[in-house]
Amino acid sequence: xxxxxxxxxxxxxxxxxxxxxxxxxxxxxxxxxxxxxxxxxxxxxxxxxxxxxxxxxxxxxxxxxxxxxxxxxxxxxxxxxxxxxxxxxxxxxxxxxxxxxxxxxxxxxxxxxxxxxxxxxxxxxxxxxxxxxxxxxxxxxxxxxxxxxxxxxxxxxxxxxxxxxxxxxxxxxxxxxxxxxxxxxxxxxxxxxxxxxxxxxxxxxxxxxxxxxxxxxxxxxxxxxxxxxxxxxxxxxxxxxxxxxxxxxxxxxxxxxxxxxxxxxxxxxxxxxxxxxxxxxxxxxxxxxxxxxxxxxxxxxxxxxxxxxxxxxxxxxxxxxxxxxxxxxxxxxxxxxxxxxxxxxxxxxxxxxxxxxxxxxxxxxxxxxxxxxxxxxxxxxxxxx
Numbered sequence: 001x002x003x004x005x006x007x008x009x010x011x012x013x014x015x016x017x018x019x020x021x022x023x024x025x026x027x028x029x030x031x032x033x034x035x036x037x038x039x040x041x042x043x044x045x046x047x048x049x050x051x052x053x054x055x056x057x058x059x060x061x062x063x064x065x066x067x068x069x070x071x072x073x074x075x076x077x078x079x080x081x082x083x084x085x086x087x088x089x090x091x092x093x094x095x096x097x098x099x100x101x102x103x104x105x106x107x108x109x110x111x112x113x114x115x116x117x118x119x120x121x122x123x124x125x126x127x128x129x130x131x132x133x134x135x136x137x138x139x140x141x142x143x144x145x146x147x148x149x150x151x152x153x154x155x156x157x158x159x160x161x162x163x164x165x166x167x168x169x170x171x172x173x174x175x176x177x178x179x180x181x182x183x184x185x186x187x188x189x190x191x192x193x194x195x196x197x198x199x200x201x202x203x204x205x206x207x208x209x210x211x212x213x214x215x216x217x218x219x220x221x222x223x224x225x226x227x228x229x230x231x232x233x234x235x236x237x238x239x240x241x242x243x244x245x246x247x248x249x250x251x252x253x254x255x256x257x258x259x260x261x262x263x264x265x266x267x268x269x270x271x272x273x274x275x276x277x278x279x280x281x282x283x284x285x286x287x288x289x290x291x292x293x294x295x296x297x298x299x300x301x302x303x304x305x306x307x308x309x310x311x312x313x314x315x316x317x318x319x320x321x322x323x324x325x326x327x328x329x330x331x332x333x334x335x336x337x338x339x340x341x342x343x344x345x346x347x348x349x350x351x352x353x354x355x356x357x358x359x360x361x362x363x364x365x366x367x368x369x370x371x372x373x374x375x376x377x378x379x380x381x382x383x384x385x
Contacts, residue, residue, distance in 0.1 A: 003293055012071055016078040019051060024082035026351050029199060032085035036192065037162055038201035039085045047086060048118025054092055055116035057303065062112035069303055073241035073296035080245025083199045083354055087121040090159040093238035095122030098167045098178060098231045100303055102219035107180055111165060122165035125154035125205050126228060132367040133232065134176060134225050139207060141172030147214050150207040160203030161192040169228050176225035178218040185210055197361035199354060233319035234302065236366050237295040240322035243330040243362055244292045250333035250355045251281045254340045277340060281333045288329035295322035320376045324369035327362065334359040
């Protein structure tokens with residue numbers, strides 16, 4: 001498996017790094033996170049029209065650029081570095097993969113071009129409790145007439161308060177099923193939920209006897225659970241790439257501060273104890289990056305039309321590895337950043353606390369590291385885990 005970036009991928013990375021450094025600095029992040037929407041609509045339009053990022057991994061026949069998951073991960077790492085506030089993660093990493101994996105030709109033709117141009121944002125709503133994976137799916141689905149009725153409350157929906165399209169999971173006679181439902185469908189109510197990480201918005205979405213047509217279902221009956229598992233695994237890999245960027249920026253902020261902070265007549269970065277802790281942070285970042293890029297290469301084969309099925313079969317383990325490793329690396333680096341900034345590390349004016357909150361929130365999103373390690377152990381050891 002080739003881990004080196006191509007010239008095109010390197011160009012994508014450099015343009016993303018430059019653009020986000022300009023539009024998503026500390027001041028811009030703080031303005032966006034204080035708004036109810038959670039992002040700057042004008043900036044989002046620039047992202048869609050100038051950078052064309054929402055289209056990056058959507059096939060060309062649906063208005064996309066036709067690139068792969070690795071290119072998506074390149075963008076996510078840079079977004080994580082800058083805590084970029086936008087509906088990109090929900091639309092591109094949660095909803096779009098579900099449509100690519102299981103959408104009918106009619107569903108893809110209807111929704112993907114709008115997602116590619118950014119005129120529509122979307123998200124995944126699946127969890128009704130604090131459990132992980134399929135155990136979190138508790139919304140009820142029953143057949144009625146020529147469609148289905150969905151009932152239940154969905155929690156921790158990323159950008160659920162503003163998304164125009166909801167990929168909804170629920171349980172019915174045939175097990176777990178997924179539906180693509182317009183957010184303005186009668187019976188749907190949404191409420192923004194305050195969380196520790198103000199840079200990413202979450203909502204509670206309630207379905208009160210919401211009727212959806214039969215053609216809104218994604219995939220074939222009885223396969224919704226498998227589809228949701230795969231979508232969540234892809235989401236873990238996307239989040240891992242973002243966490244890697246956050247860990248890198250935590251290290252960069254720390255190195256910059258310790259290089260200028262003077263104590264006993266010299267920069268504290270020259271002290272051996274500080275060097276050791278910075279070296280440990282760098283080791284965490286590089287290990288996380290290796291796990292994230294390996295998993296991104298696996299995810300690329302999953303979404304590719306003619307992907308290597310042998311590599312694609314590694315998705316469950318690759319996702320669990322990346323999510324557990326990158327979660328712990330990001331939290332370690334964010335916590336160390338606060339400590340090495342000293343007394344100002346936890347003050348509002350400095351940025352380390354923003355990364356610390358993002359690290360803690362993203363650590364729990366889609367399952368804590370311990371849950372993912374248990375899944376790895378079960379896959380490798382079976383009944384002996």
